[in-house]
Amino acid sequence: MLMRDFLTLTGSSLIAHRMRSFLTTLGIAVGIAAVMLLTSIGEGIHQFVLAEFTQFGTTIVSVSPGRTTTHGGSTGMFGTVRPLTIEDAEALKRLPYARAVVPVVQGNAEVEAGNRRRRTNVYGVGAQMPEAFRMDISSGRFLPADDPTAPRAFAVLGSQLREELFGSRNPLGQRIGIGGNRYRIIGVMASKGTVLGFDLDDTVYIPAARALELFNRESLFEIDVMYEEGVSADRVVAGIKKTLMARHGREDFTITTQEQMLDVLGSILNILTVAVGAIGGISLLVGAIGIVTIMTIAVNERTNEIGLLRAIGARRGQVLGLFLGEAVVLAAAGGLAGLILGVGTAQLLHLLLPALPVHTPWLFVFVAEAVAVVIGLAAGVLPARRAAGLDPVEALRAE
Amino acid sequence: MISLEQIHRDFQVGDQVVHALDDINLDISAGEYVSIMGPSGSGKSTLLNLIGLLDRATAGHYLLNGEDVTTLSDVEQAATRNRRIGFVFQSFHLVPRLSAAGNVELPLILAGMPAAERKARVAQTLQALNLTDRAHHKPDQLSGGQRQRVAIARATVTEPAVVLADEPTGNLDHKSGGDVINILESLNQRGITLMVVTHDAEIGDRATRRIKMRDGRIESDTQADADR
Ligand SMILES: Nc1ncnc2c1ncn2[C@@H]1O[C@H](COP(=O)(O)OP(=O)(O)OP(=O)(O)O)[C@@H](O)[C@H]1O
Ligand SMILES: [Mg+2]
Numbered sequence: 111m112l113m114r115d116f117l118t119l120t121g122s123s124l125i126a127h128r129m130r131s132f133l134t135t136l137g138i139a140v141g142i143a144a145v146m147l148l149t150s151i152g153e154g155i156h157q158f159v160l161a162e163f164t165q166f167g168t169t170i171v172s173v174s175p176g177r178t179t180t181h182g183g184s185t186g187m188f189g190t191v192r193p194l195t196i197e198d199a200e201a202l203k204r205l206p207y208a209r210a211v212v213p214v215v216q217g218n219a220e221v222e223a224g225n226r227r228r229r230t231n232v233y234g235v236g237a238q239m240p241e242a243f244r245m246d247i248s249s250g251r252f253l254p255a256d257d258p259t260a261p262r263a264f265a266v267l268g269s270q271l272r273e274e275l276f277g278s279r280n281p282l283g284q285r286i287g288i289g290g291n292r293y294r295i296i297g298v299m300a301s302k303g304t305v306l307g308f309d310l311d312d313t314v315y316i317p318a319a320r321a322l323e324l325f326n327r328e329s330l331f332e333i334d335v336m337y338e339e340g341v342s343a344d345r346v347v348a349g350i351k352k353t354l355m356a357r358h359g360r361e362d363f364t365i366t367t368q369e370q371m372l373d374v375l376g377s378i379l380n381i382l383t384v385a386v387g388a389i390g391g392i393s394l395l396v397g398a399i400g401i402v403t404i405m406t407i408a409v410n411e412r413t414n415e416i417g418l419l420r421a422i423g424a425r426r427g428q429v430l431g432l433f434l435g436e437a438v439v440l441a442a443a444g445g446l447a448g449l450i451l452g453v454g455t456a457q458l459l460h461l462l463l464p465a466l467p468v469h470t471p472w473l474f475v476f477v478a479e480a481v482a483v484v485i486g487l488a489a490g491v492l493p494a495r496r497a498a499g500l501d502p503v504e505a506l507r508a509e
Numbered sequence: 510m511i512s513l514e515q516i517h518r519d520f521q522v523g524d525q526v527v528h529a530l531d532d533i534n535l536d537i538s539a540g541e542y543v544s545i546m547g548p549s550g551s552g553k554s555t556l557l558n559l560i561g562l563l564d565r566a567t568a569g570h571y572l573l574n575g576e577d578v579t580t581l582s583d584v585e586q587a588a589t590r591n592r593r594i595g596f597v598f599q600s601f602h603l604v605p606r607l608s609a610a611g612n613v614e615l616p617l618i619l620a621g622m623p624a625a626e627r628k629a630r631v632a633q634t635l636q637a638l639n640l641t642d643r644a645h646h647k648p649d650q651l652s653g654g655q656r657q658r659v660a661i662a663r664a665t666v667t668e669p670a671v672v673l674a675d676e677p678t679g680n681l682d683h684k685s686g687g688d689v690i691n692i693l694e695s696l697n698q699r700g701i702t703l704m705v706v707t708h709d710a711e712i713g714d715r716a717t718r719r720i721k722m723r724d725g726r727i728e729s730d731t732q733a734d735a736d737r
Contacts, residue, residue, distance in 0.1 A: 111618060111619055111621055112618070112621055112624075114624075115618045115624075119618070122606050122607065122611075123606060125606075126605075126606035414602055415602075415604055417602070418598075419615070419619070420563070420587070420590075421561070421563055421590060421596045421602075422590065422591065422596065422615055422616040422663065423588065423591020423592070423616055423619050423620065423667075424587060424619050425583065425584050425587040426583055426587075428587075428619060502563045502564075503558050503563050503564050506563075506598065506602065
């Protein structure tokens with residue numbers, strides 16, 4: 111039998127039962143659409159989060175106080191955790207491959223300028239922050255490299271905070287109050303937007319030592335170390351560990367590499383993908399059962415036709431192929447409709463909610479369609495084999 | 510051309526064996542016109558199905574053109590049915606979703622014939638059966654007589670050597686039944702071997718060779734008088 115005739119014949123029986131072909135196709139379409147929609151959103155979020163993470167660069171290692179084991183527990187109970195101090199950060203600066211070391215303290219405080227007040231984010235950081243986090247300064251300059259333990263009372267504003275406090279006036283050289291202390295504004299950061307939920311624009315940056323005082327804390331939140339490209343993360347981790355162990359006497363700190371963070375992120379997203387796959391798998395299973403059902407009905411209804419085909423010279427294999435073909439065409443059509451539906455809905459969602467990133471990798475599209483075809487084959491095998499196995503005489507005599 | 514030697518066809522029904530064909534010996538030459546008559550359940554259809562390679566004998570040998578076809582594989586039997594044998598059934602067995610032309614085309618499609626060649630053959634066959642203006646009608650838009658003519662067209666489009674008709678007039682009125690028999694006889698006059706199973710003595714007597722069956726056996730096998 112020629113391929114074109116095969117398709118025409120297959121098509122003719124599906125078209126003869128338009129309504130139920132459509133409904134059966136719908137079962138697969140819904141499954142594929144669900145998977146495509148969810149994976150498109152999932153991939154979009156994946157890429158979005160990845161971009162958020164890596165915009166600070168990939169050569170950053172962060173050190174936080176306290177030791178978290180892999181079990182998530184803390185060994186802090188064996189004794190007090192020694193605070194991570196500005197001196198620790200200074201010591202890390204002496205590591206040969208450390209390009210920038212930034213102590214970080216974060217908190218909330220009231221900021222006042224003239225008669226305007228605003229409760230806002232306060233970051234206590236080091237002079238090397240713009241370099242480490244790839245942030246730009248729009249006017250003035252960043253905090254100078256003062257004596258880190260006794261820095262001058264300078265402040266740098268985030269772009270939005272500047273707007274809120276000064277409007278169109280020039281803030282450089284102005285004095286503001288932060289939690290009751292006076293600071294002089296020496297610079298304004300370029301807008302960075304929201305990163306992983308933190309608004310970096312509605313923020314004021316002050317020296318870390320002053321922030322510790324302000325929030326009455328002993329320990330830094332973390333120390334971020336940006337290292338030279340080409341140096342292995344393991345070497346950096348080993349170097350930091352050695353320096354801090356020498357200072358603290360034991361390992362009462364945790365080092366997190368960018369790689370580890372991406373790994374954690376990746377595994378979370380992988381779990382999500384598996385969950386989405388399972389949901390899609392269930393709806394595809396339901397679709398497949400629909401195809402089995404409809405093909406079984408078709409074989410029963412067309413028993414006479416099967417007998418006739420055999421009488422006029424169809425081989426068992428040809429009968430098998432025809433019914434298998436119908437199942438595959440049903441599933442493939444469903445897959446195609448599902449792709450259009452799923453990707454279309456994802457794009458529509460993106461149009462309506464531009465903040466929601468969507469992305470459909472081509473590979474997924476092909477895999478989804480291939481899965482649909484395989485489902486058709488699997489669902490069609492049983493009914494088609496039954497059709498091919500019918501005894502021609504009995505098939506012709508069937509009512 | 511068709512040669513049956515000690516053919517048996519048994520059916521197991523529960524713990525009982527039904528001898529549908531019981532030691533059949535039969536030789537039919539090319540171009541013969543044979544009618545098969547007999548009471549219901551005497552084995553007429555079973556015999557026809559066996560000759561048409563739709564069924565296999567339980568025992569015995571079947572030679573078609575000197576070749577033993579009892580042992581052919583499924584694929585070879587299908588090819589033989591496609592090329593050498595044409596079936597006409599009482600209930601037409603047209604595929605309802607295909608047009609008359611589509612139904613006639615089916616055996617050629619199964620044989621893998623290219624479309625252009627097929628179209629010409631189908632048109633020619635429909636023309637010979639006066640069905641040209643019905644070519645694009647679906648079976649449910651045709652009368653019983655027309656449907657059986659489409660079925661005959663389908664049986665003959667491959668130019669088979671044998672046409673096997675199992676009660677071809679059983680579902681037709683007297684007039685269309687007569688037309689169908691006339692058509693089958695004209696095929697026979699062109700050299701096709703024709704076997705017709707019928708309950709109608711009038712039709713059975715038109716054949717040049719009349720076989721009567723009873724209980725799976727051939728009861729009588731007579732050659733017509735010279736008057737026909
Ligand atoms: N598949 C089968 N299983 C069991 N018995 C069968 C089967 N097919 C036919 N038979 C039996 O074989 C015998 C012959 O049947 P067959 O159909 O050949 O009769 P027939 O002469 O064509 O009858 P009719 O004139 O009613 O069509 C019958 O007794 C029938 O019951
Ligand atoms: Mg019969």
